[in-house]
Amino acid sequence: MATFKVETEQHGELNCWRISSDRAELLIAQQGAQILSYQRVGEPPLLWLSDQAIFRQGKSVRAGVPVCWPWFGNLQRNPQSVQAMYQGEQAPAHGLARTRDWQLLGIEEAGSALRIAFGLPEAQGNLPGWPHDVELKLLVVLGDELELSLSSRNMGNTPVTISQALHSYFAVSDVRQARVEGIEGLAYIETLADWEQRQQQGALNFAGETDRIYLNTPSTLSIVDPHWSRRITLTSSGSRSAVIWNPWTERAKELADMADDGWQRMLCIETANVWDDVVELRPGASHALRVRISSAAA
Ligand code: TA6
Numbered sequence: 001m002a003t004f005k006v007e008t009e010q011h012g013e014l015n016c017w018r019i020s021s022d023r024a025e026l027l028i029a030q031q032g033a034q035i036l037s038y039q040r041v042g043e044p045p046l047l048w049l050s051d052q053a054i055f056r057q058g059k060s061v062r063a064g065v066p067v068c069w070p071w072f073g074n075l076q077r078n079p080q081s082v083q084a085m086y087q088g089e090q091a092p093a094h095g096l097a098r099t100r101d102w103q104l105l106g107i108e109e110a111g112s113a114l115r116i117a118f119g120l121p122e123a124q125g126n127l128p129g130w131p132h133d134v135e136l137k138l139l140v141v142l143g144d145e146l147e148l149s150l151s152s153r154n155m156g157n158t159p160v161t162i163s164q165a166l167h168s169y170f171a172v173s174d175v176r177q178a179r180v181e182g183i184e185g186l187a188y189i190e191t192l193a194d195w196e197q198r199q200q201q202g203a204l205n206f207a208g209e210t211d212r213i214y215l216n217t218p219s220t221l222s223i224v225d226p227h228w229s230r231r232i233t234l235t236s237s238g239s240r241s242a243v244i245w246n247p248w249t250e251r252a253k254e255l256a257d258m259a260d261d262g263w264q265r266m267l268c269i270e271t272a273n274v275w276d277d278v279v280e281l282r283p284g285a286s287h288a289l290r291v292r293i294s295s296a297a298a
Helices: 248-254
Strands: 005-011 014-020 024-029 034-040 103-110 113-119 134-142 146-154 160-162 164-171 179-181 187-190 196-199 210-215 220-225 230-237 241-246 266-273 279-281 286-297
Touching (some): 014 113, 024 134, 034 146, 146 164, 266 286, 279 286
Antiparallel strands (some): 005 014, 014 024, 024 034, 103 113, 113 134, 134 146, 179 220, 187 196, 187 210, 210 241, 230 286, 241 266
């Protein structure tokens, strides 16, 4: 039976919780209910926290798992049904949830795991420009593995359509040596070439800026990291799309919160509902986007 320690910490302007057990350590910010780092004892970090991260209210931290909701990326690139939900002015990238303070609903031990529940009450009619009533919760389960479940329940009486992602930043020894498996043969949208649809040949190796939406993804994807002799496995449900992103040299230089060579040590695989895989919630309906993150010797 694991024993957990929960401490509060301040990082810049952000309230955070550091949760540790004899097996792992997790850092979570109240803003965005954002996991900032996750490391298992005796292993390099599993989730990446930028060396130059900025901990400021209203700015998502370049780290861990930002929650993109109720739209992913540029709203204008979303289907009309998602765009129509927003009535505000300039739509922020990746939605409204990642830069707002969530409420910690509870922390409880369940067997050898710790369950940490967050909610965003503002999603029930009080998000700027988004006048819908959705009960939004994020459940984080820290056990031998890390599990995240983002649930949306439509409490209103009209349908609501969302896109979303658990925008996970994984830590790798060197992205140029790493590969992603599980996407072989899949169709993807190449956002860097005018959003053209292409087909993946073999596993994905990285040799330049990468920003792709994979379609009809299977439930298991993995990152093989030969230098750290590690395989990170993502097991998802409630998702048929995944975004894979690495900014590489030039884009990284443009990001104030990433070191110029920071791109070498990270790789995003985002468990998502994007492109034509949006979620339509009828009144009373709910949906859960889940991912379980585990690692093993490769
Ligand atoms: O998920 C990939 C992506 O949408 C990229 O296009 C890239 O801009 C990245 O997310 C980070 O976005 P952010 O708004 O956090 O800088």
